[in-house]
Amino acid sequence: MDPETISGIGLHETPFEVELTLADKRKAKVKLYLAEVEAGGRRGSVFVAELDVATPIMGAYALETLGLKPDPTTGRLEIV
Known part of the structure; x- marks a missing residue:
């Protein structure tokens, strides 16, 4: 998530990078923030990486934290 959005929604900065x-195989050193997310009717705490990208994505860690996984045939989230 980009720095302006992180600041705007007030995520909690962690001491971790x-x-x-x-x-595209580039490496990036990023700060981590803590956020609460909700998806598929579930809610939990996840790490957010500070990175200026066009479209933020929810990674495997966040989905696993929520007990969800994507179904590649439908594109929907399902409960694990």
Whole structure:
């Protein structure tokens, strides 16, 4: 998520930084923030990486935290 959005919604900064490998194989060192998310009727705490991207995505960690997984045939989330 981009820094302006993170600041605007008031996410909690953690003391952690991690190195991510992006889809185009570039590496990026990013700060981590804590957020509460809701998807598929479930709610939980997840880490958010500060990264200026066109479209923020919800990763596997966040989905697993919520007990969800994507169904590749329908594109919908299902309960694990």
